[in-house]
Amino acid sequence: MPDLPASKRLRIGRYAESSRIYLLTINTRDREPIFKDFSLGRGVVNQFRCAQDQGFANSLAWVVMPDHFHWLIELRQGSLGGLVQRTKSLSTKAVKQSTGRTTSLWQRGFHDRALRREEDLVKMARYVVANPLRAGLVEKLGDYPLWDAIWV
Structure with a gap:
């Protein structure tokens, strides 16, 4: 395999259904x-809602x-790449409008993992929402403003 940057290697063999x-x-x-700045994070959250x-x-x-x-997520239509591109683009636009920022907001590429078993879903959801706790940003999950899960 040729020596490609990480962002290009991630796309090789990516298949979404x-x-x-x-x-x-x-x-x-x-x-x-x-x-x-949690108000800037709300711009990303708005893009999650728009995608849905x-x-x-x-x-x-x-x-x-x-x-x-x-x-x-559960992918409903289109590709993961298209979903991520829209989310990155529109959230970047919102941050730029709010702050006057002129540089890129996101790194190139993204990481994806397809879940294969039902038990993976619950484990992964717990991992996602517990991130602020593991990072030491809050002592209780409810104290962190930028998270959500359909089970709550």
Whole structure:
């Protein structure tokens, strides 16, 4: 295999199918903690909701951390790449309008993991929403404002 940048290697062999559940992880550029400002994180959350409202994905659980997000979804239509591109593009636009930022918001590419078994879903949802606890950002999950799960 040729020596490709990580963002291109991630796309080799990527296959997405409707009705499959995926965990998406996307980092900010240089892991900059942009979303320490929770109002900016709301722009990302709005894109999760738009994707669901437009029928691209069902959001099962998500958390927006200061420098990345995890989003557990059921893909409904289109591709993972298209979903991520729309989410990144529109959230970048919202942050730029709010802050006047001129540089890129997100790192290139994204990480995805297809879930294969029912028990993986519950375990993965717990992993997603517990991120702020593990990172030491809060002592109780309810104290962190940028997360949600369909089971709550």
